[in-house]
Amino acid sequence: MSHDTLPRPTKTRQPEENRPVESPRRRHWTKRANPVAGLGSFIWLLIVLVPIYAMLSASLTGADKALTGNPLRPPSEPTLDNYGTVLDSDFGHLLSNTAIVAIVVVGIVLTLSIPLAYVAVRTRDRWSNAAFRLFLLGVAIPAQAVVVPLYLLIAKLGLYDTLPAVILPTAAFAMPVSVLVLVGTLRDVSEDLYEAMALDGASPLRMLFQLTIPLAKGGISTVVIYSALQAWNGFLFPLIFTQSDGPRVLTLGLFNYVSQFGVNIPALLASVVLSGIPIFAVYLVARRALVGGLMGVGGK
Structure with missing residues (x-):
């Protein structure tokens, strides 16, 4: 008997009643994006990070330039003199x-x-x-x-x-x-x-x-x-x-x-x-x- 005429093994199918059924609500929420939550998270992240960035940027700025220019702009001439003043x-x-x-x-x-x-x-x-x-x-x-x-x-x-x-x-x-x-x-x-x-x-x-x-x-x-x-x-x-x-x-x-x-x-x-x-x-x-x-x- 040739290999072409050998019977192929049949796959046993799992009964329909034993298959795990995925909840429609769960499938709906896992596949659908939530732009409102993403936008809210991004706004919250900006609210937290912007003051921290401004604080770090100002701490690297000279005392004579602290109140001039844009506070969100990186310092043109960063310096660690302020940290030295604090540690001293x-x-x-x-x-x-x-x-x-x-x-x-x-x-x-x-x-x-x-x-x-x-x-x-x-x-x-x-x-x-x-x-x-x-x-x-x-x-x-x-x-x-x-x-x-x-x-x-x-x-x-x-x-x-x-x-x-x-x-x-x-x-x-x-x-x-x-x-x-x-x-x-x-x-x-x-x-x-x-x-x-x-x-x-x-x-x-x-x-x-x-x-x-x-x-x-x-x-x-x-x-x-x-x-x-x-x-x-x-x-x-x-x-x-x-x-x-x-x-x-x-x-x-x-x-x-x-x-x-x-x-x-x-x-x-x-x-x-x-x-x-x-x-x-x-x-x-x-x-x-x-x-x-x-x-x-x-x-x-």
Whole structure:
């Protein structure tokens, strides 16, 4: 028998009822472009990037040309003298104070907010819910409304014009939002995992460190970024609770370039650029976990 007369293998066709059916709505949205969303994203990108570009361009411009010409035009003679002026001043001292404040604030917030969120999620009685809701009232209280009582309290404690006078109120006002984020993250942890560890004889403290914290990295990263930003960009508490140059932070150090005769705009913007680099680096490291925590899927 020749090869031409051999029977060809027939392909087995999958029954129609077993084939995956693609949703018409999903097929419609995946194949159709969305120009409105693209235009909105482009406008948002311009709103964010144009001021950053103008700031970088002005920081590379000489002081005599800062207020002349088009601010969006690249500098004709870029210079790094403004950055040298900033680094030759007390920028290092301001940066170290700000870093100390941010690190201590993050440590206090994590140390207190993680157990509080764990108790709020695992303890399901009316007293725990009432305490959690009362704690969240701090979200609705602005710092400006209590700055005078805080000033009197800090003065009575002898903490005025010290770094703790900045650290403690900053951590206190970062706590409500941090607990709220962590509670939403810890609620995503499956109850079956807690029951399995309980059957193995695990204590609540062991569950916290071996189960809850590893599965809540997204929410914890969100809290770290949020509390660090509150400490790094804080202006009201350092302005009210400090006076001398010793505990001064970066936000107050910007006044060094403001005098009664004018403002050194390029040096001021160079200081802003340098002060934003550390917190931007922290964001780049934890951006994925930060997005996961903000979307409420940090525990999955």
